[in-house]
Amino acid sequence: MSVKGVTPIENTLEINWQGDQKSIYHNIWLRDNCHCSECYYPITKQRLLNSATIDINIKPKSVNVKEGKVEIVWDTDHSSTYDVDWLRIHSYNPRLIPLDKKLKDDDDVLKQKLWQVKDIKDDLPQVDYNKIMQSSDETDNEEAIKEWLLQIHKFGFSLINNVPISPTDTEKLCEKLNYIRPTHYGGFWDFTADLSKNDTAYTNFDISNHTDGTYWSNSPGLQLFHLLYHDGKGGTTSLVDSFKCAEILKAKYPESYEIFCKIPVPAHSAGEPKVCIQPDIPQPIFKLDHQGKLIQVRWNQSDRSTMDYWENPEDVIKFYKAIKNWVEIITSPENELWYQMKPGQCLIFDNWRIFHSRSEFTGQRRLCGAYFERDDFISRLKLLTLGREAVLDSI
Ligand SMILES: [Fe+2]
Numbered sequence: 172m173s174v175k176g177v178t179p180i181e182n183t184l185e186i187n188w189q190g191d192q193k194s195i196y197h198n199i200w201l202r203d204n205c206h207c208s209e210c211y212y213p214i215t216k217q218r219l220l221n222s223a224t225i226d227i228n229i230k231p232k233s234v235n236v237k238e239g240k241v242e243i244v245w246d247t248d249h250s251s252t253y254d255v256d257w258l259r260i261h262s263y264n265p266r267l268i269p270l271d272k273k274l275k276d277d278d279d280v281l282k283q284k285l286w287q288v289k290d291i292k293d294d295l296p297q298v299d300y301n302k303i304m305q306s307s308d309e310t311d312n313e314e315a316i317k318e319w320l321l322q323i324h325k326f327g328f329s330l331i332n333n334v335p336i337s338p339t340d341t342e343k344l345c346e347k348l349n350y351i352r353p354t355h356y357g358g359f360w361d362f363t364a365d366l367s368k369n370d371t372a373y374t375n376f377d378i379s380n381h382t383d384g385t386y387w388s389n390s391p392g393l394q395l396f397h398l399l400y401h402d403g404k405g406g407t408t409s410l411v412d413s414f415k416c417a418e419i420l421k422a423k424y425p426e427s428y429e430i431f432c433k434i435p436v437p438a439h440s441a442g443e444p445k446v447c448i449q450p451d452i453p454q455p456i457f458k459l460d461h462q463g464k465l466i467q468v469r470w471n472q473s474d475r476s477t478m479d480y481w482e483n484p485e486d487v488i489k490f491y492k493a494i495k496n497w498v499e500i501i502t503s504p505e506n507e508l509w510y511q512m513k514p515g516q517c518l519i520f521d522n523w524r525i526f527h528s529r530s531e532f533t534g535q536r537r538l539c540g541a542y543f544e545r546d547d548f549i550s551r552l553k554l555l556t557l558g559r560e561a562v563l564d565s566i
């Protein structure tokens with residue numbers, strides 16, 4: 172896109188784009204985002220300038236457009252050069268490119284595919300352990316890792332086949348994906364149903380659909396499981412695409428959807444004698460971004476604390492009705508995919524989107540796995556799929 176004209180107006184600069192569009196930028200904003208070597212460290216993309224030192228009423232002395240750049244000499248004699256593409260990507264008045272599409276082409280590449288059981292049951296997303304372990308983004312051999320990350324992001328889960336039945340190899344697989352998130356359960360965990368940690372996960376009870384870690388301000392982004400051993404019956408896992416279910420709830424019970432976007436839900440983890448973890452700010456079940464797009468579902472009936480803060484007490488009944496409507500949808504056979512974990516096959520899922528559950532079981536069962544941070548995952552996903560240049564252009 173090229174620039175037709177540039178006009179300073181009071182404390183702003185108006186850029187007229189080829190066609191009818193125009194963007195207005197504040198002078199102080201432009202000055203603050205100067206990318207010259209005095210103001211900006213290009214290697215790390217960090218600001219060197221102290222923004223407090225800029226005069227609020229700073230004005231350009233001259234403005235020139237040439238060869239895809241806008242050059243401004245300020246009344247302080249400092250000169251700044253802006254790439255036209257950069258100005259367009261970051262145009263905020265008006266926003267020309269939707270925030271979630273700031274990265275070139277990412278709308279298609281990174282689009283999530285929401286599913287119901289019929290869409291996915293005959294073709295479960297899966298990859299091969301050996302291909303993953305041989306893949307690396309340091310050599311020219313990153314395809315398998317990239318496909319794996321994309322699969323996890325698109326469908327919300329992935330099965331990894333041919334994993335050696337050992338915790339050590341499972342941990343190596345985790346480290347191949349990203350940093351393991353340490354918690355009060357440890358980093359990489361390996362447990363049997365012996366109540367070694369005081370949480371229902373360490374029992375043989377039936378555990379209904381949920382996400383993990385609603386009691387943390389930042390719930391784990393991903394979780395990986397490997398069932399190493401089971402000599403009894405039961406213990407089946409179900410997977411539910413809660414984003415698809417939220418779409419259904421919104422269409423069928425709009426008031427319940429609104430309530431889930433609004434009411435903060437406190438949660439806790441208090442089984443261990445030395446912890447009582449609670450988020451600083453209780454968060455709603457549906458977390459939306461600034462454009463109203465659903466980005467996280469926090470759902471865990473067991474870990475929900477006493478809800479004794481209600482801005483409007485009449486919301487109490489609406490909230491419990493919403494729970495009924497929601498549970499009807501997330502436990503419907505159309506949405507609940509039953510899957511039997513087995514030694515040699517790992518399951519990884521997006522804990523901000525996919526619910527998991529476990530039916531009651533008998534016998535001895537040994538399970539290992541780990542949590543990962545969402546930001547680490549998204550960082551690697553974007554860099555591998557979109558390329559470093561496109562990602563850095565958008566920051
Ligand atoms: Fe869980």
Ligand SMILES: [Zn+2]
Pocket residue numbers: 205206207208209210211249250251
């Ligand atoms: Zn500068």
